[in-house]
Amino acid sequence: MAMENSTEMKDILQIVVHAFIRMKEVGKKPICHFVHQNVSDMSAHDNNMRDRKKLLEQLDEMTQAAARMEMKENITKFTDVMEYDPDTSSCYIPGLWHGTPPMAPVNAGYSDAVYDFKNRLMQDFRQCQSNDDMTHFLKWTQSLWEAVKFEKFIFSFRNSLVADAYSRLCTEYNGWEWAFQKEMYSWIVSSETKISNFGITDPNPQMTIRNVLKELLGDASEKLSVGEREIQDNIVKYFERKDGHVNLVEKYREDFVSSAKTLRRETQNTVSNTVRGAVEIKEGMAKLDDIKSSQANTMEKKVLALLQTCRQRKSDLSEQDLIEEFESMWEETLSEINFSGLPKRDVAQDAFVMLRDNLSRRGSHVNKMLVGSSLVDCGKTDFVVKSVKGLQKAKGFAKHLDTDHYRKKLQVFCNNIITQCQEFISQKVKSKTDYHDTYIKELLNRCDERFKQDKNREVSEECEISLKLHICGIAATEFQNMHDDFIAVNDPRKCLEQSKSKYLTDFKDLFRNQDQCLKKAEEFLKLLQPAVQDYVTKRIGPDVVDEVKKGKGSQDYSTRIAFQFSILKQLLTDGEYEKYKRYIKDYDRFVKDWLFDQIVQQLSDESSLKKLENKHLSEIVKMITDAVSNIRKTHSTIKDIKTFIQNICSALGEKLVFPKDALDSIMILNNANTEQFADYLTEFVREMEKSVASEYDQRTDIRKRLRSLPFKPQDIMFTSQFGCGEQCPFCSAPCEAGGKEHAKHFSSIHRPQGVSGWRNSTTRVLVTGICSSSVISDLRFKTTLTGDKYHPFKDYQTYYPHWTITGDPSIKASDYWKYVMATFNEIIARDTNALPADIPEDWKALKSDDALKSLKNAFNMK
Numbered sequence: 001m002a003m004e005n006s007t008e009m010k011d012i013l014q015i016v017v018h019a020f021i022r023m024k025e026v027g028k029k030p031i032c033h034f035v036h037q038n039v040s041d042m043s044a045h046d047n048n049m050r051d052r053k054k055l056l057e058q059l060d061e062m063t064q065a066a067a068r069m070e071m072k073e074n075i076t077k078f079t080d081v082m083e084y085d086p087d088t089s090s091c092y093i094p095g096l097w098h099g100t101p102p103m104a105p106v107n108a109g110y111s112d113a114v115y116d117f118k119n120r121l122m123q124d125f126r127q128c129q130s131n132d133d134m135t136h137f138l139k140w141t142q143s144l145w146e147a148v149k150f151e152k153f154i155f156s157f158r159n160s161l162v163a164d165a166y167s168r169l170c171t172e173y174n175g176w177e178w179a180f181q182k183e184m185y186s187w188i189v190s191s192e193t194k195i196s197n198f199g200i201t202d203p204n205p206q207m208t209i210r211n212v213l214k215e216l217l218g219d220a221s222e223k224l225s226v227g228e229r230e231i232q233d234n235i236v237k238y239f240e241r242k243d244g245h246v247n248l249v250e251k252y253r254e255d256f257v258s259s260a261k262t263l264r265r266e267t268q269n270t271v272s273n274t275v276r277g278a279v280e281i282k283e284g285m286a287k288l289d290d291i292k293s294s295q296a297n298t299m300e301k302k303v304l305a306l307l308q309t310c311r312q313r314k315s316d317l318s319e320q321d322l323i324e325e326f327e328s329m330w331e332e333t334l335s336e337i338n339f340s341g342l343p344k345r346d347v348a349q350d351a352f353v354m355l356r357d358n359l360s361r362r363g364s365h366v367n368k369m370l371v372g373s374s375l376v377d378c379g380k381t382d383f384v385v386k387s388v389k390g391l392q393k394a395k396g397f398a399k400h401l402d403t404d405h406y407r408k409k410l411q412v413f414c415n416n417i418i419t420q421c422q423e424f425i426s427q428k429v430k431s432k433t434d435y436h437d438t439y440i441k442e443l444l445n446r447c448d449e450r451f452k453q454d455k456n457r458e459v460s461e462e463c464e465i466s467l468k469l470h471i472c473g474i475a476a477t478e479f480q481n482m483h484d485d486f487i488a489v490n491d492p493r494k495c496l497e498q499s500k501s502k503y504l505t506d507f508k509d510l511f512r513n514q515d516q517c518l519k520k521a522e523e524f525l526k527l528l529q530p531a532v533q534d535y536v537t538k539r540i541g542p543d544v545v546d547e548v549k550k551g552k553g554s555q556d557y558s559t560r561i562a563f564q565f566s567i568l569k570q571l572l573t574d575g576e577y578e579k580y581k582r583y584i585k586d587y588d589r590f591v592k593d594w595l596f597d598q599i600v601q602q603l604s605d606e607s608s609l610k611k612l613e614n615k616h617l618s619e620i621v622k623m624i625t626d627a628v629s630n631i632r633k634t635h636s637t638i639k640d641i642k643t644f645i646q647n648i649c650s651a652l653g654e655k656l657v658f659p660k661d662a663l664d665s666i667m668i669l670n671n672a673n674t675e676q677f678a679d680y681l682t683e684f685v686r687e688m689e690k691s692v693a694s695e696y697d698q699r700t701d702i703r704k705r706l707r708s709l710p711f712k713p714q715d716i717m718f719t720s721q722f723g724c725g726e727q728c729p730f731c732s733a734p735c736e737a738g739g740k741e742h743a744k745h746f747s748s749i750h751r752p753q754g755v756s757g758w759r760n761s762t763t764r765v766l767v768t769g770i771c772s773s774s775v776i777s778d779l780r781f782k783t784t785l786t787g788d789k790y791h792p793f794k795d796y797q798t799y800y801p802h803w804t805i806t807g808d809p810s811i812k813a814s815d816y817w818k819y820v821m822a823t824f825n826e827i828i829a830r831d832t833n834a835l836p837a838d839i840p841e842d843w844k845a846l847k848s849d850d851a852l853k854s855l856k857n858a859f860n861m862k
Contacts, residue, residue: 059084062161091117163561163860165245166252169238170559170738173256174720176234177263178549180227182542184267185711187223188274189538190654191216195278197653199289200646200660209286213279220271228264232257252742259739273445277438284436288342291492292661295337299496300668302333303507310511322511326504339493342434347483348375348476351440355472358444362461369465378473383418385411385463408757409585414467416588417450421471425478427710435483443475444468499665506668517673520641521680523666528624529688531656536616541711543612548599548713551608556598560736561748563721565859567594568749568816572851577824581831584756587734591721595714600702609705613696620655621689627651628678628685642667644674729800730771730781732756744804749858751817754825757832766829766837768821770814771796776807815854819846 556566754766
């Protein structure tokens with residue numbers, strides 16, 4: 001073997017060790033010399049092999065790691081596998097060329113070294129007891145060569161040292177990635193709160209909402225740069241380590257560097273869209289806020305004028321007199337105010353315009369498909385995929401497999417997108433705000449992102465348009481109802497009528513010169529409590545993720561490989577076909593539900609959710625009481641309650657959202673003493689903490705509480721485990737590579753295609769082919785990518801260059817799915833309207849223990 005690259009040579013050494021352990025028979029050692037190539041930085045020894053001890057130590061280390069994977073714990077050193085003496089059994093064979101071929105001269109020492117090696121090998125053969133030893137040697141050599149020939153060194157995770165090193169790298173990177181995401185989520189929540197409070201807590205009246213947007217985007221850009229730089233620095237420091245076999249994963253460094261850049265770019269898009277959307281919504285609310293503020297100012301002036309008139313009278317006014325005077329003023333004022341509210345929008349029409357803009361870059365032929373369509377008629381019935389036209393040409397669909405099965409898979413894919421969009425729609429409707437165009441834009445962006453993620457299932461233009469029409473139709477109906485409800489609830493006259501009793505009470509209090517400290521403190525507390533609960537709700541989501549990632553069973557979420565292993569192991573333990581069916585056919589939904597169940601179980605066992613809620617409750621209560629205390633100390637000259645409350649709101653402007661109209665109603669018509677108000681408020685806030693904490697303690701439905709969170713822990717964890725979203729082009733096994741921008745996709749374990757319901761379109765018999773075995777066989781495949789000509793599986797990368805399918809010469813790595821296929825063969829056939837597969841006898845002999853052993857070996861798990 002003439003190789004000068006030390007990393008590649010190490011990979012080969014590890015495969016050699018694995019191959020010999022697999023071939024080893026009890027009580028018999030292979031007879032073979034170990035041939036070593038000149039690798040200067042591998043063992044730090046020269047051409048004369050002076051550092052024999054270090055070489056043997058490396059071989060022993062590789063042997064121990066390989067023995068654990070091969071379940072042969074009795075093997076502890078390399079000499080347990082084969083007879084090997086570093087002084088006599090190592091041969092150095094120099095490269096054939098002096099320099100770069102073909103113009104370089106031949107190295108004369110090459111032939112001498114090969115001749116010397118042959119002599120030593122023949123001397124050992126002469127010592128063989130029988131011809132059987134020679135036969136065994138030839139078999140071992142052939143098996144070893146097959147292993148070296150078909151292993152792909154980029155993702156050769158049959159060798160456990162590379163697997164361990166790669167797993168540690170992925171675990172570290174996932175931690176850096178999550179810390180970055182959590183920091184940016186916290187920033188987004190604070191920024192949205194600041195935007196919501198604009199005009200209430202902003203100390204600079206000259207500042208516009210667009211100025212705020214510019215400042216926030218600049219701050220976000222700086223924060224994103226710092227976060228990305230931290231991840232890049234962590235990657236550099238990680239590869240500077242001397243432990244953990246980081247040299248074995250050096251070739252993947254650039255993948256994670258690129259993933260960090262992609263993470264920053266995607267997060268920047270999310271931040272920009274979220275902040276711009278919040279600003280646009282705030283601008284849309286400005287007119288309504290102006291109407292309410294104008295009415296409040298008008299009514300305040302009228303009440304104060306009436307108060308002045310009543311006080312100038314000589315005689316005292318009774319309770320009934322005050323009410324009659326107020327009623328008269330109220331009716332007169334209502335007749336003077338222009339109650340023009342917000343205009344009603346046609347959401348379906350506006351949404352259709354945005355859909356057309358979204359598709360405009362596709363060309364005129366796509367816009368022609370929209371002619372005659374109306375969102376009013378869309379989304380009323382279930383979405384049905386009617387055609388898979390265009391898919392075969394786009395993705396090389398294997399023609400011997402039936403299109404009906406693919407249509408069903410595409411139906412599931414579209415249903416997942418619809419479900420995701422419905423969840424978004426439901427979340428916006430629950431917010432009880434007004435409709436905004438950004439909602440439809442977000443839905444369309446989500447559809448486009450899903451289409452990009454699932455590259456193996458490219459959606460035809462006809463299907464894409466039908467799907468988007470369906471989703472926009474659902475959204476238009478829901479958002480129209482939300483918009484109508486918002487206009488009804490915020491009708492200016494109705495809002496003013498609802499405040500009538502409060503104006504009357506304040507009027508009577510002011511006339512009687514009654515202190516309003518207690519009442520104003522109670523009113524302000526009513527405004528604070530929902531804001532406090534909203535603060536807690538927005539912040540416990542990331543903490544739940546931390547709790548799961550660091551708690552019991554956290555190793556299941558450390559890498560995508562570990563995650564896949566934990567799911568497949570649980571499916572094997574449960575042994576239920578319906579669960580396998582959901583995992584295979586509706587992977588997204590199954591994994592999200594599985595993650596949700598795991599989160600609920602962990603939080604239930606340790607009452608963690610209540611602890612997290614109470615932690616953030618105490619946190620915000622302390623912020624409020626500290627703000628009140630600081631304002632009393634530093635602004636002791638403040639005598640009017642309006643300024644005092646404004647200062648409180650400014651201090652908490654990035655933590656709590658204060659509704660402007662409710663705040664205005666508290667600050668008008670009052671004669672409260674600020675010191676007494678602060679005392680009452682502090683006392684009420686502490687009582688509120690006990691009340692809210694008690695409410696949290698009484699909540700027993702953790703599922704309902706988790707589903708109410710704006711930050712969905714199961715969704716963010718799914719995204720981190722879902723990865724790039726690529727699937728094996730032959731069996732649809734998910735890619736397990738770390739980061740999103742890896743150069744090659746891989747999966748540790750591949751499946752028989754029949755497990756997914758693939759069947760021969762002619763015979764209707766379920767297909768049993770496994771791509772990991774096919775790529776080292778003489779089998780061929782035919783797709784439209786190959787021009788409908790058969791192409792060797794061995795050369796699959798000609799058409800799928802970004803996939804690495806590790807060959808399985810032992811035909812053991814897929815025993816897990818062979819067991820599943822053999823166990824549920826009849827059920828799969830009935831369920832997919834196919835004929836049962838012709839299951840090989842060795843598949844039928846597999847037991848669940850064999851499947852578990854195969855799973856552990858494939859994922860390098862103990």
